[in-house]
Amino acid sequence: MSKPLILVTNDDGVMAPGIRALVEVADELGDAVVVAPDKPQSGMGHAITINATLRVNKIGKQHGTNFYSTTGTPVDCVKLAVHEILNREPDLIVSGINHGSNASTNVIYSGTMSAAIEGCLEGYPSIGFSLLNESIDADFEPSKIYAKKIIQEVLKNGLEKGVCLNVNIPNLSSREIEGIKVCRQARAKWSEKFDKRKDPGGKPYYWLTGAFENHDTGEDTDIRALNNNYVSVVPVQYDLTAYKSIKHLEKYDFNVE
Numbered sequence: 001m002s003k004p005l006i007l008v009t010n011d012d013g014v015m016a017p018g019i020r021a022l023v024e025v026a027d028e029l030g031d032a033v034v035v036a037p038d039k040p041q042s043g044m045g046h047a048i049t050i051n052a053t054l055r056v057n058k059i060g061k062q063h064g065t066n067f068y069s070t071t072g073t074p075v076d077c078v079k080l081a082v083h084e085i086l087n088r089e090p091d092l093i094v095s096g097i098n099h100g101s102n103a104s105t106n107v108i109y110s111g112t113m114s115a116a117i118e119g120c121l122e123g124y125p126s127i128g129f130s131l132l133n134e135s136i137d138a139d140f141e142p143s144k145i146y147a148k149k150i151i152q153e154v155l156k157n158g159l160e161k162g163v164c165l166n167v168n169i170p171n172l173s174s175r176e177i178e179g180i181k182v183c184r185q186a187r188a189k190w191s192e193k194f195d196k197r198k199d200p201g202g203k204p205y206y207w208l209t210g211a212f213e214n215h216d217t218g219e220d221t222d223i224r225a226l227n228n229n230y231v232s233v234v235p236v237q238y239d240l241t242a243y244k245s246i247k248h249l250e251k252y253d254f255n256v257e
Helices: 017-029 074-085 111-121 141-157 222-227 243-249
Strands: 005-009 031-037 056-062 065-070 092-099 126-131 163-169 179-182 188-198 204-214 230-237
Touching: 005 017, 005 074, 017 031, 017 065, 017 092, 017 126, 017 141, 031 074, 056 074, 065 074, 074 111, 092 111, 092 141, 111 126, 111 163, 111 230, 126 141, 141 163, 141 179, 163 222, 222 230
Parallel strands: 005 031, 005 092, 031 065, 092 126, 126 163, 179 230
Antiparallel strands: 056 065, 163 230, 188 204
């Protein structure tokens, strides 16, 4: 039997150190193919390209792995890979390893996680990996240990239909990480403000700034796990229906006379 085909993508760009680390892991466990943006696409969420052309550049093989870059978003990369580039269906889609956290509500904005969610929408087991270190010089060696274990388990046991995994890894050495915890997403938010400035012509422009605020005191959240030196694993679904609210809304009088 052939090895499992693992599609690797990210939102930091095809040349990011994090994706190279994830490719090393994927290569150990299957046949990896990389399809990733040609430039950083952080914070793109689930954006797709519809008003511009999409181009694909085959970079070539590196250590036996085919690398492709695209001019699109992380979601574009998954769509292009599945429908145009791969010669068979992937057994697994992995995204990352992201430079920086995608825990809690960061999942909404994350290009890394949107690629995993798109893989899930396409019907494939998918995982997004993030390291809580935004530095270009981040040490991904501990992340590789835990990414390998999680990928092995998903390849062995699969995932429920409509569910992917959001994995966040604390910025610690392997001996400092306590293990892996399956968690829920913490109810937290960004307290945002805009830094207003003026360009040389006197016209205003803005930089988005802010601070992450977690007011969720639950002991079963991803933020709690990360703060206690655990790798957090949150199952994420693309069905955004608030089922508990359906009965409440059914009480409304929506009749139009």
